[in-house]
Amino acid sequence: MDELKNYDPTAFLDEFRGKYFEGEWPTLPQMFDITVARYPKRPCFTDWDTDDGSKRTYTYEQSHKMILTLANWMCFAGVKPGDRIAVSGKNSPEWAVVYLAALYAGAIVCPLDYALHNEELDNLLATAQPVMFFVDEEKYSYFSGRKSKYKVYSLCRRQGDTYVFNLVSEKKVQNTQPSIEDTAAILFTSGTTGTPKGVMLSHKNLVSDCYIAQTHMKIYSTDVFYALLPIHHAYTMLAVFIEAISVGAEVVFGKSMAVSRLMKELKEGEITMLLGVPLLFNKLAAGILKGIKSKGPFVYGIMKFLMGLSFMIKKTFGVNPGKHIFKAVLKQANIYTIRIAICGGGPLAKSVFRFYNEMGIDFVQGYGLTETSPIITLNPIHHFKIESVGKYFVGKMQMKIDSPDKNGIGEILVKGPMVMQGYYKMSEETAKVFTEDGWFKTGDLGWIDDENYLMLSGRVKNMIVTEGGKNVYPEEIEDAFQLETDIQQITVQGYIADTEHQSEELEALVYPSDDLYSRLNIKREDCSEEELSSIKKAVSEIVDKINKKLQPYQRITKVTVLEQPLEMTTTMKVKRNYSK
Structure with a gap:
């Protein structure tokens, strides 16, 4: 039943150790060289960015040639070891080639968030230099029309001479290859003002995390990964891009979450991951x-019965x-x-997790942070726990x-080869997130069961303490609304309900x-007071329904209907920068 019991995802590296690399782990370029040697003709990078919208695929051999050509041109143009090369754009083979060529x-x-405003990118570029x-x-x-210390090149073929695939040097330049401890990438937070934090991840951080994660999940050269989320984010970068190229799998680059495009790419790409x-x-x-x-209540009832039966058989046998x-x-x-679906970037409602497993999709959750490269827990598909974000990698980290409370809940601390080198040029900020004996402080709250599975409770800074002294984690309450299609966003925060006693409620x-607007036949942009009252009533009814399922101290006592959505991160989490 447990196919991972004696599985070693790094066993094949022994064949290449001493020829392609030395020591425990290869660098990212060495990893790619090994994959090219194993699977030269396998599809590597795919998208639909052609004039007629047809599929465009490069094999590992073709991709390797383009990467080496660009890397040689970079060295010819004066790039030296340790220089920073920034890249910002939609997911594409071009983006991937720049990433690897720089290494x-x-x-x-330095992968930068393409969704940021130009001024925000200016701020990141000023920090990265x-x-x-x-x-x-x-x-x-x-960016190309302004005077700057860096030279600007294009990821788009319409730019001609500056287009990444047209940058070629006839002269072969001898370059210095990175070592395993060298910094591979700096991943920046989206700081609008001031100095943004840049998470420094070494080749060892990224490569070790890639292979260690595979001890909880087998992936194959025949798999097809869908890079739909922005690839600059640590989650997509490691769990899709780097994981795929470590085994010779195909990466299909999605550029939009628009339903029609998503459906086309899922179907034509024959996605397995x-x-x-x-x-x-x-x-x-x-x-x-x-x-x-x-289909009606009768069909729905039969389907729900079959879904429950399917889940029971899967968990039992x-x-x-x-x-x-x-x-x-x-x-x-x-x-x-789809062979496996993995959810990360935030906790998922148990009902959604269960739904996909009932439908026959091997669905699991993982957990991590940019500072941990990012994966530090993952549910094995043959022994998953719906309530957990996964099992940590015992023996590898x-x-x-x-300081757990009476329920075992406290801040999650980690040590391991995937933990970052530190924040770029921010030694004081780096020191704040490590204990004196070297444990990284995640800032997340949770508890670990007797099988080493982690249950998340919330963020340390988001925790709300009620008048009765109960700790409330807003993320847990928000999760209960995830299948409510009439609610696009819900964010729970504390408020002072009684100024005299300063008691906090939700x-x-x-x-x-x-x-919801459509169902009530109301136009969002031209809403009367009476219509707004109907919207508020409908929302309150949903909240009342969910409240009945929550513990008394978790119940929402105040509802505020927003006219505009709250700002979100690129992984679709609400930025909790609103004022309480």
Whole structure:
């Protein structure tokens, strides 16, 4: 039943140790060289960015040649070991080639969030001080038309001479290869003002995390990973991009979460590995459930019975009947080819986790932070726990709970080869997140069970203490609303209900979905007081329904309906920078 019991995902490296690399781990360029030697003709990078929208695929051999050509040109143009090379753009083969070429040139790659405003990117670039900046089409004219210390090149073929695949040097330049302890990437927080934090990750951090994660999940050269979330983010970068190239799998680059494009790419790409955030999986699940409910209560009742039966069989006997029972439904949703779905970037409601497993999709959660490269827990698919974000990698790293309360909940601390080198040029900030004896402080609260599975409770800084002295974690309450299609965003925070006693209760900031406005036949942009009252009443009814399922101290006592959505991160989490 447990196919991972004696599985060593790094066993094949012995064949290449001494020829391609020395020591325990290869660097990222050495990892890619090994994969090219193993699977030269396998598809490597795929997208649909052609004039007629047709599929474009490069094999590992072709990708390797393009990477080496660009790395040689970078060295010819004066790039030296340790120089920073920035890249910002939509997910694409070009982005991937720049990333790897920078490492082959001995440089440090700085992937920047393409969704940021130009002024925010200016701030990140001023901190990173790159010698080159590769940028996509929409922002190219802004950055190339100004005087700066870095040279600007394009990820878009329409730019001609500065297009990444046209940068070629006839002269072969001897460059210095990076070592395993060298910094490979600096991942920046999106600081609008001041100095943003840059998380420095070494080749060892990223490569070790890539292989260690595979001790909880087998991946194959025949897998097809879907890079739908922005690839500059640590989650997509490691769990999709780097994991895929470590085994010779294909990376399909998605550029938009628009439903029509998503469906096309899922179907034509024949995706087997779908990694996403709660918002993506909630949307897919809500769409499937809506289709089932539309068949009427009798069909819906039968389907719910079969889903429950499928889940029981899977958990009890380790076989997966759902893929056969619900084949037609999965095909209609273009997710039948998916072998494994992984949710990260935030906690997922237990009901959603269970739903995909009932439907026959091997669905698991993982957990990590940019500072940990990022994966530090992952649910094995043959022994998953719905309530958990995964099992930590015992023997490969350490994890403990600091100062646990009576329920075992405290701050999660970790040690291991995937923990960052520190924040770029910020030694004081780095010192703040490590204990004196070297444990990294995650800032997250949770508890660990007797099988080393981690349960998340929330962020240390988000915890609310009620008048009765109860600790409330807003994320746990928000999770209960994840399948409510009438709510697009919900964020729970504390508010002072009694100024005399300064007692704190719970408020929900709710941004209703377009579905709710449509169902009530109300236009969001032209809403009267009476119509707004109807919206508030509908939202309050949903909150009342969920409140009944919560503990008394977790119940929401105040509801605020928002006219505008709260700002979100690129992994679709609400930025908790609102004022209380």
